[in-house]
Amino acid sequence: MDLKQLYQDIILEHGKSPRNFGKFNGYSHHARGHNPLCGDLVQIYLKLNNEKKVEKLTFEGSGCAISMASTSIMTELVKGNSFDVAKNIISIFLNMIKNNLDIKSTELNEDQKTKIMSLSGVNQYPMRVKCATLAWHTLASAMDEKKEEVNTEITE
Amino acid sequence: MDLKQLYQDIILEHGKSPRNFGKFNGYSHHARGHNPLCGDLVQIYLKLNNEKKVEKLTFEGSGCAISMASTSIMTELVKGNSFDVAKNIISIFLNMIKNNLDIKSTELNEDQKTKIMSLSGVNQYPMRVKCATLAWHTLASAMDEKKEEVNTEITE
Amino acid sequence: MNIKTIKSEFPIFSNKVNGKTLVYLDSSNSSQKPKSVLNSLDNFYKNEFSNIGRSIHSLAVNATNKYEETRMSIKNFINASSKDEIVFTKNATESINLVATTFGQQNIQKGDEILITELEHHSNYVPWHYLRETRGAVIKFAPIDENGDIIIDKLKELITSKTKIISVTHVSNVTGTIVPIKDIVEIAHKRNIPVLVDGCQSAPHIKINVKDLDCDFYVISCHKVYGPTGVGILYAKKKWLEKLPPYIGGGGMISEVKKDKITYASVPEKYEAGTMPTAEVVAFNESIKFIQSIGIENIMKHEKEITDYALEKLKTINSVNIIGNPKNKAGVISFTLKGIHPHDISTIVDEEGVAIRAGHHCCQILHEKLGLAATARASIGIYNTKEDIDILCQSIEKCRKVFE
Amino acid sequence: MNIKTIKSEFPIFSNKVNGKTLVYLDSSNSSQKPKSVLNSLDNFYKNEFSNIGRSIHSLAVNATNKYEETRMSIKNFINASSKDEIVFTKNATESINLVATTFGQQNIQKGDEILITELEHHSNYVPWHYLRETRGAVIKFAPIDENGDIIIDKLKELITSKTKIISVTHVSNVTGTIVPIKDIVEIAHKRNIPVLVDGCQSAPHIKINVKDLDCDFYVISCHKVYGPTGVGILYAKKKWLEKLPPYIGGGGMISEVKKDKITYASVPEKYEAGTMPTAEVVAFNESIKFIQSIGIENIMKHEKEITDYALEKLKTINSVNIIGNPKNKAGVISFTLKGIHPHDISTIVDEEGVAIRAGHHCCQILHEKLGLAATARASIGIYNTKEDIDILCQSIEKCRKVFE
């Protein structure tokens, strides 16, 4: 295990200054996520436009550096993509975290790959995986228009 | 531990041919005893006459050699005595079993002492103590005109 | 398979009891434990101990993983669909209470019927009796025949439109009857009735496949499966665990707790409140590995051999009466001896180092049916040998001498 | 008293965690175990194992006696009136559920009130919440002040003629608040209201005298008292155990079982259904002996010294915020670090071998009150030294560096 792998500069930076933070009016999708172990909560707001493109994506909530950074990075990566690509990015991320896989997707450019890979250190910290994945599961839930709150105890 | 001490001839003999077995009409006192561990049941029937003397004392039930012999010997020892002497014999017996004491009572003759002492081997077999004492507790309960069934789980 | 080697895995057999070699024939009550299980317990406490699921430090992470590994082993051992279908309890009795209470809350109204059998252990009767007391349920008992087999036709007849659940043992802890669970589940499911199976006497002895049995609930007591005391298992189809209300409430089984509202964790955590028997669950994994290393088929074969030998030999002793003669019998042999009470038998054979059980074995309904207050019981485990049976028989002869 | 010697009694401290010496500051979650307890466990399983209370062979007799010896030790340890007032459960959570369920069945009607406090662990809230759901009870929360002390006057005001029971912790597992139980019991008993005390955080740390407290119920979790997992204790005044209905039903807790009727064993057996955690109960006797060999006064003194040292030292670290400042504080120190989430703290200090807990510690009500989703918590056991605290503080400094 290597703490530096977990707390990379990019993580610390996003953790401190999360992008796309806050609620906005006129969102088309919304979901709420909860990690009962630590009490962290996240809310995702999303606007899909007529072409089914993620026009806007923001979040509210509080949590550890890992969860804040992961959420912030997620919003940056997903925003601007089509529904299907967005869904694909989510599954690329979850796959990476769960199965310790390299990113081989052609849908991501190098910069995006670097960003997503910055979260791969979480792998070595099983109790922190849920911190990293909560927002992603919640986004998926918002996109699928599920009514139930996402609960990390259920998603794994 | 010595099996011969537990299963003395007198015990085996009383176990096989219990004295004062069966119910009789016209009893003045009655009680029911139960050992939940083995399921043994005993019923005591007793007639106190006008002088408060135990005129008749019998029992019904089934159980192991120890419990049958103990009950049978008890009826022999107690029958014919006054209420108070009978009560005293009960406490002498229970004391002997519980505290491993010698019998020093002047209320008992040598023959009676021998009989009661024949049950003292039970001492060495803690799980069998209840077999030996059930009938005695039940008799005490009958004499006190208690309504509840005697339960060896409660009496110790 | 060498039983000597297997027996030597159990430290207790290097001890003397009353100066005699221990002949342990009380495995239906609780089994002895192999070294590997004890080593695991000791190792866990000495090197790895932590509470699970709460803290996120290294010890806690490791302990949580080990705990979950046992859950996965059990899933495989009984062929469940998912490890989420395995709930840890304190014993099989709690497992049955969990189902009776939560199922009762949701499904039992006044006059509804619960169908059990005359073979059941008190632990598979008292929890249902509570529903009789608190919710006005009716309990029916499927009868057994003189061999100790459940009369399936009668069981069928007892099912009505009010029957809400059937709860039945897989193997009787008195007669050793192996109950045709699959048939009963089929009958029940045709009428949409769920079935709970009490697997206390089957888990260490016969192959269990809950998917094949298709039962809704299956309960096991780990201490009878060469595991530590303090752990039980409830298998339940996931749909039930999700649908039924929670049971014991407290830390670890909640999702969000507010002053006016509480939501619960998902399954199986929803049913695991408070600090669990962590070390014991972890060590139980070794019990499963122990059984798997021998192979359940080999265990069945060995135990059948010893059981058949015992039945044969006991029958040659005059005045021994064996209770029940079921079609399929596991290694549980209850018997009486003419003129000698089971408690006296137990005390006398104990003097020879032979541990058997005397009493009603928590089956008073069955004993009432048999017209007996008590029986003596010799029950077989993987470590028993023909020599054990020989010593049992000799010590029974001794009983007869004492009482001659 | 030599802490080095005491610490050396705990095998776990000879291990490395992440290559570092283990600094265990998670004893409020669960304590480590001394050798004598582990030896007892191992010895019992290896040489003496048998189920208790059922069979009458020598092993069973011996096991039953040892099990009852622990009951007697607990009676003396907490100064109960009789060993029949000690019931074994699987954990404190079950103990509270036992009381809530059985007391509720008998005494809670729609609109009746249950008074708890904002300090309570989920295990002392969820079981009462069930009575809100199933019986229409009302739950009231006695508030705490900004120091983390219960405002006794407010508690008093919350008592009405409908208050049926008060359930309160002895020591908070977040703020370390030592609650003035005697005062609360006095207030309650004046109005004939029984009191349950959650003693999970007091049992290993401060002197317990249930006769002096005069509480009606007292619950303890053995794994926090240097004992094995899988065992809890319920102390209850005998009149309550006799009066309340049974809880878990099954083998061992019955007197007579008929097809139409069941009668129950006397206390405490009435509440001990199924096979109990025998070996763990037996081994727990060694935990009590361990505490007694050091002396609870010495333990209190040592832990106070370490706690005071820790508070002092933590306060010198900029940006550390300690949660609560109660009048009397046990060795439980929850804190936050400005700008760093407790989970990140825990992960980083873990890298230095320091085991603390991060989260809501099963006290969401309290955390809501504090306006925090989570806190970090260092909790003290008998084996902790000033050096442990030094390492904790150094590793907290490291957190700050990582996040600078």
Ligand SMILES: Cc1ncc(COP(=O)(O)O)c(C=O)c1O
């Ligand atoms: C104050 C308090 N109450 C109750 C509990 C529950 O104890 P257990 O998890 O052993 O049931 C705990 C510990 O988790 C606690 O700290």
Ligand SMILES: Cc1ncc(COP(=O)(O)O)c(C=O)c1O
């Ligand atoms: C058939 C059967 N069911 C249930 C039980 C109860 O198991 P436990 O005592 O472990 O809860 C037993 C064992 O005593 C049993 O033999």
